[in-house]
Amino acid sequence: MSKTITLYLSTSPYSYENTLTSARIAESALNKGHTVNLIASADGVYCFLTKQKAKGILNGEEEFARLIQKGLKVYL
Amino acid sequence: MIVMIKSAPDTTDGATGLTLAKEGGADLVLLQNGVYFAQKDRLGSFSGQVYLLDDDKRLRGLKDSELDARAKTIDFDKLTDLITGGKKVVGMF
Amino acid sequence: MATVAMILKRSPYGDINAAEAVRHALGAVSFEMSVDLILVDGGVLLAKKGQDDTGTGFTNLEATLKDCLDMGVSVYADDDSLKAQRLDRGDMVEGVKSVSAQVIAGLVKEARSTMLF
Numbered sequence: 001m002s003k004t005i006t007l008y009l010s011t012s013p014y015s016y017e018n019t020l021t022s023a024r025i026a027e028s029a030l031n032k033g034h035t036v037n038l039i040a041s042a043d044g045v046y047c048f049l050t051k052q053k054a055k056g057i058l059n060g061e062e063e064f065a066r067l068i069q070k071g072l073k074v075y076l
Numbered sequence: 077m078i079v080m081i082k083s084a085p086d087t088t089d090g091a092t093g094l095t096l097a098k099e100g101g102a103d104l105v106l107l108q109n110g111v112y113f114a115q116k117d118r119l120g121s122f123s124g125q126v127y128l129l130d131d132d133k134r135l136r137g138l139k140d141s142e143l144d145a146r147a148k149t150i151d152f153d154k155l156t157d158l159i160t161g162g163k164k165v166v167g168m169f
Numbered sequence: 170m171a172t173v174a175m176i177l178k179r180s181p182y183g184d185i186n187a188a189e190a191v192r193h194a195l196g197a198v199s200f201e202m203s204v205d206l207i208l209v210d211g212g213v214l215l216a217k218k219g220q221d222d223t224g225t226g227f228t229n230l231e232a233t234l235k236d237c238l239d240m241g242v243s244v245y246a247d248d249d250s251l252k253a254q255r256l257d258r259g260d261m262v263e264g265v266k267s268v269s270a271q272v273i274a275g276l277v278k279e280a281r282s283t284m285l286f
Binding site: 003005017018021024025027028029031032034 | 082108131132152157160
Binding site: 082083084086108109112115131132134135136137139142 | 220231
């Protein structure tokens with residue numbers, strides 16, 4: 001049965017592991033047909049800036065852009 | 077109830093999460109630095125199920141031989157199933 | 170005498186501090202500065218063998234720590250922290266020296282400058 005998961009992300013994209021954890025949970029839930037909301041608050045909004053150049057770590061912009069295409073709903 | 081802990085055992089957040097899980101008769105999901113709680117003798121009198129995330133376990137070089145016998149390694153798909161399984165989810169500490 | 174003593178207090182991967190410490194240590198040593206990388210508290214877990222980054226998107230910090238050692242960074246781990254974090258000598262990356270708090274205090278005192286991570 002499809003459910004709704006709402007994730008709350010409040011940390012900046014590269015200072016903590018939370019960006020990766022959120023993206024992986026979102027992707028898994030989307031693949032299983034669930035509805036996934038992500039609320040970005042405080043420094044979490046920086047995960048959605050464009051022109052990020054991160055390498056050697058998950059690029060927040062690229063990853064979330066990909067997940068939005070898969071159906072992730074993001075609220076800032 | 078499921079309590080999710082992402083903070084290390086030597087943090088107040090981690091300790092608070094474990095206490096809540098103990099007192100609330102909850103199961104534990106350990107991820108990020110919380111996976112160190114799955115090492116032997118770190119869970120004290122906690123008596124519920126213990127799950128830890130495979131990616132975060134491997135990243136930190138934790139071997140199965142150093143883990144509590146109850147600890148069950150899971151991937152993100154199983155984590156999603158636990159989150160959507162109907163139990164109350166609290167965290168992440 | 171170390172030009173820079175870098176002290177890592179945080180365990181790897183949960184936040185960016187361990188990655189920053191090894192990155193700056195490599196940067197400093199490549200500019201021919203003398204670097205002591207001192208692991209305390211959860212920071213000693215950076216020296217744990219067997220870190221596997223497969224499929225995670227992270228840079229493997231065990232490999233980066235080995236690069237530091239190969240480049241000439243002196244890496245020290247605090248004895249008491251190793252005990253608290255349950256890290257045996259056999260579980261540690263080779264070349265990391267296990268030392269007392271007294272030795273660490275001496276290293277910090279002797280260094281020209283100190284960076285905390």
